[in-house]
Amino acid sequence: MALKNRKGNGTNGVDAAGRTTAADDRRRAVASARQERRARSPYSAMHTGPGRALTAVYGIFALSATARAGYQLIREFDVAPVAYSLSAFAAVVYIVATICLVIGNRTSHRIAIASCVVEFVGVIVVGILSFTHPEDFANPSVWSSFGIGYGFIPLILPLVGLWWLALVGRRIRTA
């Protein structure tokens, strides 16, 4: 059914004869369901398109970081225990951030902020350490060299996350 309504902004739910269409009914149902959800979980990122996109990107990142950390822990842990423990820790933090973006109460909002801060501090500290102590960080972790192995996404993502969380927080305080 969703497939029928994919014409973008152009449709207004009224057909040529002026009758309201099924698309219109559906849109209204979606809007009221959205309002209800917003009342229940004001901090959730799932209420707006960009917020859902951010959650999805966090989810993709959590999934790939977990897969990689899992492999490193199972097969190569003895090679570089410090770097691989960090990888696992980072993966857990990304999972926590993703879940808290979805839940959306005040506590989860704070946990999400804390995890973004941890991610950012982690990528900065490990990034610096991987230049000053290359022998401890020779094997790649998510945060090594400021996340260069992951296209610097680990550096950018927490900043985008924090910006988004601040935006949501401000919207709620003014509402």
Place this chain on the structure above:
Amino acid sequence: MFTVYTIMLCAVTVVLTVWSIVETIRNRPAGKALLGASALLLLLLIVQLVLSIVTFSSTHDVDPLLYFGYVITAILVVALAGFWAFAELSRWGPGVLAAAGLTVLVMIERLDQIWH
């Protein structure tokens, strides 16, 4: 591994990613064609999984956990992003597909490296 197949996989992923970025900029939700393209990529990745299971004995020094970990993660990413884009009725459906496409592109590269 099957160099031709990898190139084809990369081409489909690049097309899907660029197309998704264009749709995001044009402020369109994911249409049937775009969803079809992500389904095609999913299908190709599953074929890759089957092909590599069948031909796995012909390689040496490939860690199955590493290799199949990547294939299965890539399949998961495409499947979840595709479903996400189907459910999302705003421009951010294609936006998520674009992010997934970039991720999968890197993963296909890594798969090729691991196999050789």
